[in-house]
Structures are given as C-alpha cells and as structure tokens.
Amino acid sequence: MTDSPKKIQAKAKRDTAQASLTLRPAGLNASEVMLFQRLVDSIAERRLAPGAKLLEDELAATFEVSRERVRRILLVASQYRIVKLEPNKGASVARPSQKDRKEAFALRMLLEQQVVRLLASVPVARQRVIVGELREHIDEERAALANGDRKLQIRLSGEFHLKMALQTGNSLLTQMLQEAVTFLSLALAAHAYHQNLDCSIGEHTQLLDAIAAGDVQRADGLLVDHLGHLEDDMAYNISVAQDDEKTLDI
Amino acid sequence: MTDSPKKIQAKAKRDTAQASLTLRPAGLNASEVMLFQRLVDSIAERRLAPGAKLLEDELAATFEVSRERVRRILLVASQYRIVKLEPNKGASVARPSQKDRKEAFALRMLLEQQVVRLLASVPVARQRVIVGELREHIDEERAALANGDRKLQIRLSGEFHLKMALQTGNSLLTQMLQEAVTFLSLALAAHAYHQNLDCSIGEHTQLLDAIAAGDVQRADGLLVDHLGHLEDDMAYNISVAQDDEKTLDI
DNA sequence: GCAGCTCCGATTGTGCACAAAATTATGCGC
C-alpha cells in the first residue's frame, strides 16, 4: 500500500522546509549535496579542525566516491569560504582570521536586523501565523533543555534564526544569512558550546514578543543584545587562543 | 633594467585595487578567473541572453580551453546565480524572476546603506582621504560624460558604488555587494542603458557631500533615492517585457 | 491524424591514466 498523494506532498513540503535550514549549493546533484553537507558538518563540529589538510584521495576513500566528485565539492566549498583551495597545493579547512570573524559577524547582524524589521512590519493576520510557528520552535528548544539534550539544544538555538529569515519569504536574504551563519560556525565551533543556552530561549521569546507587538525598535535592540552575547563569548574565547594570522587593516 | 621593489609593490597594490572591482572567485587559477570574467562580461553585456543554452563543447571551442575547464567555471558561475545548472541537462544563462530581481535589489540596498553609514562615521582625518579618492572618481565620470564615452560612463557609474564599499575596509561586505551588483547586472543589463547617467554624477556628488558632513540620515536618504531611480527604471522596463516566470510571492 | 513507441544523434557525466608539481626523503661534501 502506497501513501496518498496528499500525504506525499505534505512529506515533500516538510523535507523542503527542513532542507532550507542547511546550505544547499546549486549545480550539484542530490548525492553531491549530501556529501557537501557531510563535509560542512564535519568542519562545523570540528571533526576537521581549521587548517587541516584535505587530501583528495583520503576524502574520496572515506566518502566512498571518486576523486573527481571530491574535487567538485571542494571547489563549491571554497566558494563559501569554508575551505581554502590553493593551486597545486590542494585544499584545507579555512582558518578565518580575526578580521574575517568580525566581518562575518557584522554581516550577520546586518542581515538579521533586516529580518526582524521585516517580520515586525508584516500584516497582523500573517504575522500571527508566523509568530505561532516560531513559538512552536521555542517550545522545542524548551523541551530539549528539559531533556538535557545539549546537542539538540544548540542546533535548535541556531535554527531559530534561520526560521525567522525563512518566514520573511525572502529566499536570497535567507541564503545569505545561511552562508554567514555557516561561516561563523566554522569560525566559532569549538567555542560556541560555551554560550549560555538557557538565556538563549528567554531572548528568543522576548524577541518574538517585540515582533508580535510590532515594536521594531525594541526588537532590534534585543537582537543586537542577543547576537552581541554570542560575539562577546567569541571574543573572549578567541583572545584566549593565539592569534593565527596578521590582519590586513586597510 | 628592472623596476625597483617599491615600484613593483606600488604596481601590485594598484592591480589589487583594480581587481577588487570585479568578481574574483576563489579556487580557480589565474587563467580560469580570466575566463570566468569573460563569461560574466558576456552575460552582463547581453552577448549571451538570459536563458541561452551554454554548450560545454561550444564554450570550450570559443574560449580555446578544454571542456573540463569550462565545467569548473560553469559550476562556480552557478554558485553566483549567474548560470543555471541542471543535472543531465546542462548549463544556461540564468533568467532571474521578478522576485529574484526584487530580492537582489533589496539586498543591495541593505548592503549599501551599511556602506554609507560606515563611511559617514569614519574618523575625519581618514574620511578626508576617502572622500578625496572618491571625488577623483567622480571627476573621471565627468570626463567620460564630456567625452561622450557612454560605455565608460556606465562602467564608472557602477564602480563608484564598489569603490565606496572598498573604502570601508570590509572585504566581506564589499564582496557581497559585488555579488549583488553582478547578479543585478544580469537581471537588468539590456535596460540599464536607459538610466539617466548625467544625474548619476550629481547624485554621487551629493552623496559624498553628505558623507563628508557626517550626515548619516541625509546620506541614507540620498542613497535610497539614487538606487530607487535604478529600480524604477528597471521596474518600468520589465513591465514592458513579457513576464517570464510566475513569481512565487509568499 | 495522432498517440505512443523506438531508435538515433547530440550532450552531459564519470572514471582512468598519465603529466606536472610539490613535498618529503636521501645522500654527499664540508
């Protein structure tokens, strides 16, 4: 017995929504996209440390695909600033400089402020739906906290921001934010685990309240604070580590 | 007789600055980057129309490179949304939808507002240098107008915005703007020639004046107007043409 | 006449073999 068309469609929609929360480069076929995401995950979760050499044969062996496919994926990943590709020297996991980190953070802030502004000024009827869905997400976050599932908590905490962007209906904006967030996860990963996740839930809730009230100013302020906390954590953790590269300030 | 080290360094710096005004994807070697830019130019100048099929063999022949190299370039171009790459169906010049156009425009506006804000709040000493360089650029624009060199005029008019971004010293912001502008040039190209370039010079001057005066509010307003003119021209020209795709307004 | 089927040419996808380059290892003179 097969699923009804309606059921299948619903599943497809769910899959799409799920998929939008991860980087999804064009020009790759389905299986290549999966491999790409595995690579990105490996980097984001620091199984592959910044600066690590990425040998084509090695990756081909572990992923069980041909070297050509690995090369394609590395090329795409280099466009997202996740891996550094040097001619005749091969690929390595990118090591974002302090300047890169700051710039990525500033970009994320800029994009998210726009997201919040857009959501706060959406017609009330539609806004109610949006806010409802986002509150459900926060419920999930709360459940993860209650269950002590820290890993899930971290993922949900990040996805909240992407879900907000999705709700604006602006796919370009969403994708840019996705890129910035992914790049930042590379720049932070090891440190991000220190962030205070409990307070994250509270801040998400407050932010939604401000949006629902149409209070752009307050929402903006809350967002700046919320992301600011992240940046502070980062700055602290970075200063503990050694400085990798000299930053070329213009 | 060879050049002095200082001279060489100066040249290198000039080249870099020049290069930053065009899309410069990572992960490609020097010759591939040149081919990539030729492709982008061909598309931006509408020698290759939106929707045009890009046969690998054909491109390989005209560019006099192997098919493999063409494939790499097409893959990279697809990341920048310039070409559409469909599995087993090959590449074609992207045909941005109305929604794509709007989103790209909104993104460009957001990024440039940030640029202007940053420039307006830079320390005066440094700001004087920046404004000076940008005024020189406007002089070039004026010269092109006087000479009746419309093509140069168009190029300079666009480059003014990228030079502003460069002066912020934020390379990520600059690159994002570069991407947005390139994508928009694909979305507009044929129509952009209609834009009023004389008034462009005046608007650039006013914008600089406001920045030099540190008047963020005024600079922002001028920018919105300036880019708004572009969008209006676009919207008008688009409405004359037939609608290509259905736009999925959420 | 046309719906559907099959076959054929054109085009893209993929693995492989070899070339080029870089990195590491080796040996030699001092």
Place this chain on the structure above:
DNA sequence: GCGCATAATTTTGTGCACAATCGGAGCTGC
C-alpha cells in the same frame, strides 16, 4: 652534525575515452 642539491614519493592537474542520459525524428498501429 648541517646545509644543500638531488632523487623518490606523494599529491594535484588535465585530457581523453567511454557510459549514461536527454531530446527529437521517424515509424507503427489504431
């Protein structure tokens, strides 16, 4: 033991041949 040239090995780059796939032309039967 050290610096340096050189050989050996590893790793990346590239072209090519063939496989898979697509689109359309032409045929067949109703």
